[in-house]
Amino acid sequence: MYNIFLLAIGPSLALLLFFYYIDKYDREPISLLVKLFVGGMAAVIPILILELILMRLNFFPGLLGAAYTAFIVAGFSEEFFKRFVVLKVAFRDEHFNEHLDGIIYCVFASLGMATVENVLYLLSTENAFTVGVMRGLVSVPMHMLFAVTMGYYLAFARFAQTPEKRSRYLKLSLTQPLLLHGIFDFLLMSGHTILIFLAVPFVIWSWRYNYKKLKVYYNASKTAYLRAESMATSDNISGFYETDDLEEKNL
Numbered sequence: 001m002y003n004i005f006l007l008a009i010g011p012s013l014a015l016l017l018f019f020y021y022i023d024k025y026d027r028e029p030i031s032l033l034v035k036l037f038v039g040g041m042a043a044v045i046p047i048l049i050l051e052l053i054l055m056r057l058n059f060f061p062g063l064l065g066a067a068y069t070a071f072i073v074a075g076f077s078e079e080f081f082k083r084f085v086v087l088k089v090a091f092r093d094e095h096f097n098e099h100l101d102g103i104i105y106c107v108f109a110s111l112g113m114a115t116v117e118n119v120l121y122l123l124s125t126e127n128a129f130t131v132g133v134m135r136g137l138v139s140v141p142m143h144m145l146f147a148v149t150m151g152y153y154l155a156f157a158r159f160a161q162t163p164e165k166r167s168r169y170l171k172l173s174l175t176q177p178l179l180l181h182g183i184f185d186f187l188l189m190s191g192h193t194i195l196i197f198l199a200v201p202f203v204i205w206s207w208r209y210n211y212k213k214l215k216v217y218y219n220a221s222k223t224a225y226l227r228a229e230s231m232a233t234s235d236n237i238s239g240f241y242e243t244d245d246l247e248e249k250n251l
Contacts, residue, residue, distance in 0.1 A: 007132035008122050011140040012115040019107050022218055025225035026098055032090060033108050039085035040112020044120075047113070050077045066189040071182030078113065079178045083150055085109040091158060098224060100217040102155030103148050110147035114140050138203065142184055146177040148210040155217065180206060 020033070054073045058065055083106070090096055090105045118135055122128045150173050157169035184206070187199040 004122050004128050004132065005119070007129065007136065008119040009115055011136035012111040012118070015141065015144050016108065016111055019104055022214075023100060023104050023221070025221045026100075028095055028101060028104055032093060032095060033104075035089050036085060036105055036108040037112040039089050040082060040109035040114075041116045043081040043085050043109070043113050044116040047077050047081050050081075063190060063192075066191065067182075067186050070185035070189050071178065074185050075178045075182035079146065079150065079174060079181055082106065082110050082113055082147065083154070083174055083177075085112075086150075086154065091154070096158055098217075098221055099155040099159065100221040102153075102158060103151030103214060103217055106147040106151035106154060107144055110143050110150070111140070114143040142181075142203065142206065145206045145210045146181050148214055149180060150174075150177040152210075152213040152217070 016037070020027070051073050054077065055069070058068050058073065060068050086105045086109050089109075090101075095101065096105070118132070118140060121135060122132050125131045153169045153173035153176060157166050157173060160166035160169055184199065184202060187195050187202060190196065
């Protein structure tokens with residue numbers, strides 16, 4: 001049981017430490033990150049309830065049924081409540097003062113959910129070691145990647161200059177990770193060998209896609225920090241990069 005527990009939480013812990021480290025130029029309070037992680041863990045309850053309800057409405061055969069399960073049951077339920085946690089806990093927090101924070105917050109909430117999900121999966125299977133290794137190498141990191149996409153757009157919403165842009169980016173912060181999540185789950189749930197194998201290039205593409213997004217915000221955080229050191233009289237550097245400038249460089 002002890003080994004299973006370590007196998008279940010190890011991948012999430014490693015990713016959490018990595019993201020805490022890269023947020024080194026304007027690090028977030030531990031208390032806020034803990035709230036997000038615990039909130040993600042607690043989100044498993046409404047997620048399971050909603051998934052049970054939605055599964056009862058799945059009357060679709062074959063690939064349509066797999067698509068419904070992937071995009072609606074799993075994708076929508078999980079991404080909606082992970083984002084809900086961030087919106088309630090951190091979106092209007094005073095510490096959300098740079099774009100990178102959006103990704104950090106979403107990753108912590110997402111990995112909170114993924115940790116509980118991982119524990120439940122490993123406790124429900126007889127082959128816990130194999131399942132744990134596969135989920136640790138693929139499923140948990142994919143939850144992290146969905147969160148990077150979510151946080152990327154949520155940060156745009158946080159610093160949007162107009163209500164219209166804020167509304168647009170808030171929508172994208174749900175629809176884009178939902179789309180990625182749905183595609184990934186659909187490929188694995190399809191039951192078709194070719195589609196299942198297509199999950200491999202999709203995972204590789206997802207890493208590249210989200211690495212670019214993370215790199216943009218990391219570089220913006222680093223540049224703002226260095227500029228602040230050279231401008232000791234500056235009181236507010238959170239707006240050093242305009243949202244539109246960041247968007248044009250990377251979308």
